[in-house]
Amino acid sequence: MSKRVVITGLGIVSPVGIGREAFWSNLTNGRTGIKPITLFDTSELACKTAGEITEFDAPAALPGMKTGALNRTAQLVCAAAKLGLDDARIELDAATKPRIGVMIGNTLGSMHTASEFDRSALKGGFVAASPMDFANTIAITTAGYISVLFGVSAFNSVISSGELSSLNAIEYGASFVRSGHADMVLAGGVEAVSMETFLINYLPKFLSGSTPGQREFCAPFGNGRNGFVLGEAGAVVVLEDYDHAIGRGATIYAEVRSFGTAFDKQAFYSSSPHSIALSKAMTSAIKRSGLSPDDIDHVSACANSSIVIDQSEATAIRNVFGAQTDQLHISAIKSMTGEPFSASAGVQVCAASMALHEGVIPPTINCDDRDPNCDVPLFSESREIKIKTAIVSTISTSGLAGALVLGAVS
Amino acid sequence: MPERRVVITGIGVVSAIGIGKNAFWQGLIAGKSGISDVDAFDTSEFPCRRGGQVRDFVPSQHLSADAIDRLAPVAQFAVAAAKMAVEDSRLNGNMEPERTSVAMGTTNGEASVIEKICSVWVQEGYEQIDPKLLKQYPMHLIPAHVAMEFGAEGPVVMMPNACSAGNWAIGFGSNLIRSDEADVVLAGGCETLARGAFIGFNRSFAMAPEMCQPFDKNRKGLMPGEGAAVLVLESLDQAQRRGAHIYAEVAGFGVSCDTYHITGPDPTGRGAVDATISALKTSGLKPEDIDYVSAHGTGTKPNDRVETLATKKVFGDLAKRIPMSSIKSMIGHSFGAASAIEAAACALIIENGMIPPTINYREPDPECDLDYVANEAREHKVDALLSNAYAFGGNCAVLALRAMR
Amino acid sequence: MQDYKDAIRNLVARIGEIEIGKVGDETHFSNDLGIDSLRALELMVALEDSFKIRVPEEQLGRFTSVTSLAELVTELQAQSAVSAA
Secondary structure, three states: OOOOEEEEEEEEEEOOEEOHHHHHHHHHOOOOOOEEOOOOOOOOOOOOEEEOOOOOOHHHHOOOOOOOOOOHHHHHHHHHHHHHHHHOOOOOOOOOHHHEEEEEEOOOOOHHHHHHHHHHHHHHOHHHOOHHHHHHOOOOHHHHHHHHHHOOOOEEEEEEOHHHHHHHHHHHHHHHHHOOOOOEEEEEEEEOOOHHHHHHHHOOOOEOOOOOOOOOOOOOOEOOOOOEOEEOEEEEEEEEEHHHHHHOOOOOOEEEEEEEEEEOHHHHHOOOOOOHHHHHHHHHHHHHOOOOHHHOOEEEOOOOOOHHHHHHHHHHHHHHHHHHHHHOEEEOOHHHHOEOHHHHHHHHHHHHHHHHHHOEEOOOOOOOOEOOOOOOOOOOOOEEOOOOEEEEEEEOOOOEEEEEEEEOOO | OOOOOEEEEEEEEEEOOEEOHHHHHHHHHOOOOOOEEOOOOOOOOOOOOEEEOOOOOOHHHOOOHHHHHHOOHHHHHHHHHHHHHHHHHOOOOOOOHHHEEEEEEOOOOOHHHHHHHHHHHHHHOHHHOOHHHHHHOOOOHHHHHHHHHHOOOOOEEEEOOHHHHHHHHHHHHHHHHHOOOOOEEEEEEEEOOOHHHHHHHHHOOOEOOOOOOOOEOOOOOEOEEOEEEEEEEEEHHHHHHOOOOOOEEEEEEEEEEOOOOOOOOOOOOHHHHHHHHHHHHHHOOOHHHOOEEEOOOOOOHHHHHHHHHHHHHHHHHHHHHOOEEOOHHHHOEOHHHHHHHHHHHHHHHHHHOEEOOEOOOOOEEOOEOOOOOEOOOEEOOOOEEEEEEEEHHHEEEEEEEEOOO | OHHHHHHHHHHHHHHHOOOHHHOOOOOOHHHHHOOOHHHHHHHHHHHHHHHOOOOOHHHHHHOOOHHHHHHHHHHHHHHHHHHHO
8 A cells, every 4th residue: 555655844945045934935925036146256157146045054054063075065955954854853863863765856966066176186186186075076975965964874865857856856755655665755856056057057048148138037937038047956855654744743744646757859959849748747647646637726837937948838737737727826936046957846846835734825926027928827926825736847958847746734 | 456576678788898788798707807097088197097998889889870979978878788778678669658767877977078078168268168068968868868769758867876876776767667657667877987086086095006806805996997787677567478588577676875974884884784684675585595696896995894794794694605796896896887787797697597706806805704706707596686786975775686487 | 393283283173174272283083083084085185285295095094193194294295305305
């Protein structure tokens, strides 16, 4: 018999706030986290802004722990893991630690350190390279540091699928709860802003404002949008067996109902909108919950102000929900956070879980001037409404798409 | 409903001792060394510069001209290995797209791409970076290329768990089949030699200068390698229905982790012990059922000592009677490809009833006193085995394979 | 030797993320300060850079205290002076 998996803790380190309460307050009040970049010099660059977590301070986020060895990616995710553990009110002891696993979605996290490591060796010879940094040049240490710092030992792993990473992490993480290998899994994703993650999007002109003369702005589904704005985040939720959660009196934010994914190879090389993969993923996820599209109340959209992704998503939503689309409460929270790539679905899951728990749906900002081709309803101020189900949607520029259905738990 | 069972019906390998399943197997049994002076990039500044470089890979034998142009080196290895595996499975394209998935393992993906990016950045400035390189870098694109080759539309993931990534990819794929999400999963690992590995391991004195000598008293460290392996994982039902050749069953997958240190293993072997016990538990196998262990066996002082200790903790007196050899003695440590290549070897070991040796074994270490199948392959019927993989971050993953006869 | 000790003490405090007041001349790196093998390697790289020396692998066992390292640095500098002469 398949166990029910619920979310009992939300650990979120984001440009709109660190910690569940700050995150939720700023999100529902429509406050943008997009601001001038401080992590590197942008004076020679056409794009100047990102969803950077400027207030992040690793020693403050991880008191009493040695954080100097960790790169920013590891710091963000460890801070998020701690917030998740604290939010779930988990007592870490000899009994609980072996029953807690770690599954983190990340794709580009090691790029900055690998690049610095290699460049320092190119300039100064291999003797100039830092042994402590060597560990940070590889992706697995992101999850590894969570295990080392918190002593949780059921398993640790990273999983990479670009924008879907957090979703795959949550789904695969949940499978370890269902199989009984773990009572709880710290699952989610992380991505940090760096010169490298910036360049990988800036040089091909994917970022808003990267073409000279263009305005730099973030308006999902917006008219005249010209690209997305980079973001960063660490988003770690605590997945827990339902009976185990009830047994210890845990707060349950939402239930992880079902997951759907699809890969459309035509979309891989195409620069045109592609809605097939997301349509299939959402349809499959909804069906696996034993639900129909009419049962879905809220869509946490992945739209990020990119020309192709937003159009693809709008079309997919219409495909799946038809006329029901106009009844959906849709939020594009990347309007406030920017695009945190591997962390994005994790951030969306945090927001959607809060929406289900609080009965408040966060807005989309900068949505006054709409692209008529993106025919989906949006709202610019939070809505108070009790909802029962939400779907988190993700599209990757690589042709992958994923969707996760979350349900309210009374 | 009983959980579905997972079997291996196809094998594809790119290795330093042979390209393709047959050449690879012949090399294993012959105790062939694939170690040479690495010339994939300039190694002149490194004290230790030997490794398991793949030398016989001819891209045009496996890939179209278009693919060779578009795909960076790790993706080329991955797609080539996948093609060989699928051909070996004789699925003949009978893969239902939505029920076919791809799961690969690596360390960081395209190491040579980031290195080229860095070279240009340092010498000419970042504005000169070729956009094609940036498009090739994100590692999740590698399994996507494999998916495109075969029209797979199910989950497509990369697991960058480095030294245990192959086992994790196979574990992920097995889970999809068991939970009825997929009927076929192309699962494996892929890696190319990286300057970063040479810099890091040389700098931390963890690399051997001449040869890889797992469990030997005078072992000096690991030797970086490269390659790829892909297994066709299939549901037992489907495999039997189509009369597929079955190498072995993926009986179980055990995971745990040390929490001791970000790079070094827990000296008590706790994570390795727990992962082994988990592998036995998930497969329903008992210690006395195990006929062979494919060691992680990197040839570093800590790993081999801890792995031996962990084996004794799990198996007790039985440990001395279970042969345990390290394929890394022949091909080096191919990191993200390693445990996938070793899983391929394990499937062939069950099929052929022969165990490959640990080569370069000259002097026993009192701390490593098990049967490491020194220097020569041995005939040995293997009905059940374990394959160990331990990575940075204390990550431990053990695969259990069982014969289906 | 005292200059070396102070310079080394600074490196140990920085790399070990330890309050400098806790790093005495004889304070044991591993037992008292929690400096593991990886940080010891990092310290080695920093020493090589600061003092223009090369630390052979066999000398890693002397990464035990500030005094021990000051002695090591002095020896290695003398050696390279001899070979340069």
